[in-house]
Amino acid sequence: MNALAAEFSKLKRSLSWAVVVLLPIVLVATGLIMTLIDGRGLEDGWHTLWMRSIVFYGLFPLSVGIAILASLVWRAEHRGSNWNALMAGPTPSLQIIIAKAAVISVLAAIMQVIAVVTTVALGMIGFGLPGFLPPEYLAISLLIILASVPVAVLQSWLSMQMRSFAAPVAVAFLGAGFSAFLLVVGLDAAIFISPYAALSRATQLGTATFADTGDITAGVIAAIIAACLLLSTLLAAANTVVLERADART
C-alpha cells in the first residue's frame, strides 16, 4: 500500500493532469466537430453521438494516451540515480509493478470518466439531445476502464525497459494501429493476444463499427473480460520476473 501512495505522490506536479484532462476532451470534441463539418446529423441520437466520439478515440489515441502516462510515471525512475535507489530499496518487485500499473490504470479510468462527461455535456448542451446517455454506455465505460488495465501493464513494462520517453509511445501507436487493422479484417481473437485490440474492441461495443455487430451479447463481454484478466496477469507476472532480475546501472 505504501508503494501505491508513493506512486501517487510522485505524480504531483508531473503534468499528467494535462494528458488526463485534455486528451479525452479534445478527442471527443473532434469526433463531434467532424460530424458537424460533414453536415451529417445525429440520426440515431445518443447512439450516433457515442459512435462518433468514442470509437475513433479508442482506435489509437486512447492507447497512445495511456502510453504517455506510463512514460510519465516511469520517467522519475530513469532520472539521476533513482533507478539504483529503486534497485536498492526494500519494496518487492511485484509490489512495484502493481503500484505502477495501478496508478496508470487509475489515470486511465479518470480519462474515461472525463470522456463520458464530455460526451454527455456536448450531447445535452451542444446538440440538445433529449434524455440522457443510454445506461448501456455507462456499463461499456466500466468495461473500457477494465480494458485499459492490460494496456497500462504492458506500457508500464515498456516504459520500465526503455529509458526514452518517446519510444514506448511509438510502440503503442504501432501496436494500436496494427490491432485496429486486425479488428477491421474481422480477426476478433486478436483481443487475446494484443491488449490494444482488447481496448479498441471494448470501445466499439454496441456501435456496429469495425469488428462489432451492434449486438451487445454476453459472449462478447465475457471474451473481453477474460482477455483483460488473462493479459493483465501474464504481462504483470512476466514484468515482475524481468524487474526481479534487473540490476543497478552505473
Place this chain on the structure above:
Amino acid sequence: MSAIVVNEFARMRHLHVVLLVAVLFAVVTGIGLYAAVFNPDFDRTSASSWNTLLMGMGSGFTLAAPLLLAVVASRLVDAEHQGGGWLMSATSGVTPGGLCRAKLLALGLLVAGATVLVSAAFAAVGLAVGIDAPWPAGRWLGLTACLLVVSLALLALHVVLAARVENQLVGIGLGLLGAVVALISTAVPTWIAHLTPWGYYALSAAAGYVDGQLAGFAPSYLNIGGLSAVAAAIFALFTRSFDRQEV
C-alpha cells in the same frame, strides 16, 4: 558542419532512430494503401485510381506523421538532456543551436528518404495493378515535395521544442494533438487549415472529392512555400538564440 552531422548519425545507432523512420514509412504506406485500395473509386480502368492513390498517400501522412515525427525528434534530442550532451558539445566548440541544426539536417535526410520511398511504393502499386490512365507525374512529384516540406517543418518544430522543454511529454503530447488537428484540417474550410503547421498536409492534397466527385487538382504550392519560409525563419531564430544561452 558535415562532421557534426556524421556524428549525429553515429548517435542514432543506439537510439534506433533509423528503425523509427522505417516505422514511419511502414505505417504511412500501410494506412495510405489501405485507404486507397479499399476506396470504391479504385478501379484500374479509370484515371480515378491514380487519384485514390494520391489521396491515400496524403491521408497516410496526415494520420501517422505528426506523432511519429515528434517521437523521432524527441528521441534524438532527449539524448542530449539525459547525458549532459549540450555542455559536452559546447566545450568541443559546437553550440546548442548548431547541434539542433545538425540534428534537423540528419533527421531531415532520413525523413526525405522515407518520403521518397513512400511515393515510389505508391507509384509501384499503381503500375503493378496496371492502371490504364497515364501516371500523373506532375501532381505526383508535387504532392511528394509538398508532403516532404510539411514534414520537415514539423520536424524543425519538434527539434526546437524537445531542446527547449526538457519534459518530453510536451513534444509528444503536441504530436498527438497535431494528428488530430491534421485530421480536422482535411474537412474544414482552407483558411482554418492555414492556421497550424499540421493543416498544411491538407493543403498538399493533389486529389479529393469536389461535390461528391473524385477529382485531381494541383497542391497549394504557394502556401506550402510560405510555410517553408516561415518555418525556416523561426527555426533559424530559435537556434540562434540557443547559441547565445548559457548551457
